[in-house]
Amino acid sequence: MSEIHWMAATGLMTALFWLVYVLNRFAVVGIPATLGNPSADAPPLSDWAQRAVAAHNNAIENFVIFAALALGVVALELSSALTVSMAMLYFFARLAHFVVYVMGIPVARTLAFAAGWAAQIVLALVILGVL
Incomplete structure (x- = not known):
């Protein structure tokens, strides 16, 4: 597997994250309203869906x-x-970040974010010739 493989997997995963909170919108405002134009007076999503x-x-x-x-x-x-x-x-850190963020686990969210950030820093250092 290559960096491109993991980049594509991360892109696909990111593209699918919306499905999680749209399911909550179906429950909160109904399918017809979800498929229509957003309304300022619509009830808010559940806390977990707002975190999603x-x-x-x-x-x-x-x-x-x-x-x-x-x-x-x-x-x-x-x-x-x-x-x-x-x-x-990076892929697994972002997956973990999404899951723990939705679950509302703040320390785990920060650690998952930091792992993804560290992976980015290493890639940048390789490009810059430091590593």
Whole structure:
């Protein structure tokens, strides 16, 4: 497996995160209202679903950085066991981040975020020739 494999898997996973909170919207406002235009007076999502929205947004923001670094490693032909491992770590860290964020576990959320951030830093250091 390569950095591109893990980047694609992370992209697909991030693209699917919305499904979690849309199910809650179905329950809160109903399917017809969910499929219609958003309404300012609609009841709010459940707390866990609001956290899922925030986790999804965070995943999207961080995917941009990860994808640029993974593509940089591949384009510069710097792929190694370390960089593939960091790409894999990023995938699982983001999955863990989403799950614990939705569950409302703050310390675990921070640790999962930090693991993904550390993977990005290692990829950047490889590109910069420090590692």
